[in-house]
Amino acid sequence: MSEAKYIWNLPSIEIPELFYSEKTGQAFDKCSMCGHIFTGYTTFIVEKSFKRNLITKELELIFEYALCHKCQENLKSELSEKSIQNIAMYYQLYVDFEKRTELLLTDDNKNIDNWISKCIITGKPIAEEEEFTVGGLIYDDKLVLDAMPFALSEKAIYEMQEVLSKKTKEFLDGFQNEIFPPEIREKLPDGRLILL
């Protein structure tokens, strides 16, 4: 989402634990799709999806993955033009990314909570969401503060799936089959949107 800017010039913070791999308890060290090991100065995105236990209020991970830049580009090229346009329009309808970044960076505020405490689409507090997804862009060993990180509520995730074409949904199903172990895959709805 930030192709025009140089990633190494963007503001960043130490990777918050929320963006760590729950499996290892540390920052992601390889691409979940191609297995490429992240050595220094690698760019990758992390997506993690959570469900809130309504009784204990504790967060349970539904899935997580890290995707290297190359895999991300490959995936994008497989999606239909129409779906990419629709998703871009959906975001445009609700978010002015430039303004948001500007606002969040004022006073040198690099507190991660400000970036993900509300759904970027609905504006509702994530703390009240039963299910939500967070996405972040990592460069080297830092979380970049730009269009990402952000959080999406369940409502936004499902609405976005509505605007995807059949071809794209089928492709995403295939992606999910490849990237998630069967026990996780069967919990996910088909054609679930991934952060691109």
Ligand SMILES: [Zn+2]
């Ligand atoms: Zn990869």
